[in-house]
Amino acid sequence: MSIVMPETAVVSKQLAFGYQTGQEPHSLVIKDLDLEIETGLFVSIMGHNGSGKSTLAKLLNGLLTPSSGVLVVCGYDASNQETVWEIRHHVGMVFQNPDNQIVGPTVEDDVAFGLENRGVPPEEMRVRIDEALQSVQMQSFSQAQPHRLSGGQKQRVAIAGIMAIRPSVIILDEATAMLDPMARKEVMALAHRLHREEGITVINITHFPEDTLHSDRIIVMHDGKVVLDGTPAAVFAEAPRLQAIGLDVPLAVRLRQALVSNGVAMPLVLEREELVRELCKLLSKT
Known part of the structure; x- marks a missing residue:
């Protein structure tokens, strides 16, 4: 039976969270946060280190667990x-360092890890592993050792493990964050394809402005x-x-700023290709 998800994937009202440090009172990292994220969107959350995004x-x-306020995720408090545990069933996370997330001796074993923990029957597990690896275009690496893969390939395996559940x-x-520019593009292209084809809600936490350009929505956090x-x-x-709050903007935006400031x-x-087209239009008029 398919599960009908609520129209809003995330709802928070006056959400606050603080880390306990010894006997000191909680130092709030998230402060009275009101937020809604609709189901099915691709949302990027930007912020510098310490902004509260992670x-x-x-x-x-x-x-x-929230220190105070309300947080409802996929309909659960x-x-x-x-x-x-229901929230963890519905929400999968891919971390910054794939080496901290990959535990299997082979790619296939790693994708199977979460399914084994959930008690998925072997027949269904086989189908899910194959589908997940195909979705991230890593089916030909099913018997490869993860430590021999590139950073981008490791992230694909981590995403496949999430997709399988x-x-x-x-x-x-x-x-x-730990990938080279080409691998970054590949992982972001994969995330957008999964969002488009599978209808998955994607929440992209990043400080790279270029990684946000094709989002439905960008949320910028500062000081919680x-x-x-x-x-x-x-x-x-x-x-x-x-x-002014220490965030970078896409290269095309910076170059456009410089041009406008010079009259x-x-x-x-937003993108370099757009900038080149606009410059070509200007040059054709001279």
């Missing part, structure tokens, strides 16, 4: 220890709160505000 990811996956939401917690929220065009139109009229562009 802490929020762990709250959404049930790895941390994240503060209720009796339902937190068939989550409703995938959280990428700085999943491209949301300071900007909108489409990529709306968010990066606020480039000076982003830079060159140019519309907002």
Whole structure:
């Protein structure tokens, strides 16, 4: 039987979380956060180190419990220890370092690990492993040893392990931070394809602005709160505000800023190809 997911994957109201340090009181990392994320969206959450974005990811996956406020994920109360396992059933997370997530001696064994823990019957397990590896284009590496794979391939294996458990939401917690530019592009392209073809809600936690450009929505966090929220065009139109809180903006946006400051009229562009097209238009008029 298929499970009908609520229209809103995440709802938080006055959500707060603080880490306990010895006898000192909680130092809040998330502060009175009000947030809604609709089911089926590809959402990127940006913020510098210490902004609270990775802490929020762990709250959404049930790895941390809210200190106060309300957090409902996939229809389940994240503060209720009796339902937190349901949240973990529906929400899969891919971490920054794939070596911390891969445990199997072969690619196939690693993808099977989560299924074995859930008691999935062997016949169904076989089907899910094959489907998951095919979805990330790693089926030809099923018997490979993970430590011999590239960083990008390891992340594909980590994503396959998540796909095999068939989550409703995938959280990428700085999943491209340790990858080279080409591998970063491959992993992000894979995430968008899975979102498009499987209808999975994707929450992409990142500090790379280029990794957010094709999102449905970007949420910018600073000091435990949301300071900007909108489409990529709306968010990066606020480039000076982003830079003021220590965040980078896409190269095309920075170059466009420089041109405009020197008197060159140019519309907002987000990607290099757009910038080149606009420059070609300007040159054709001279």
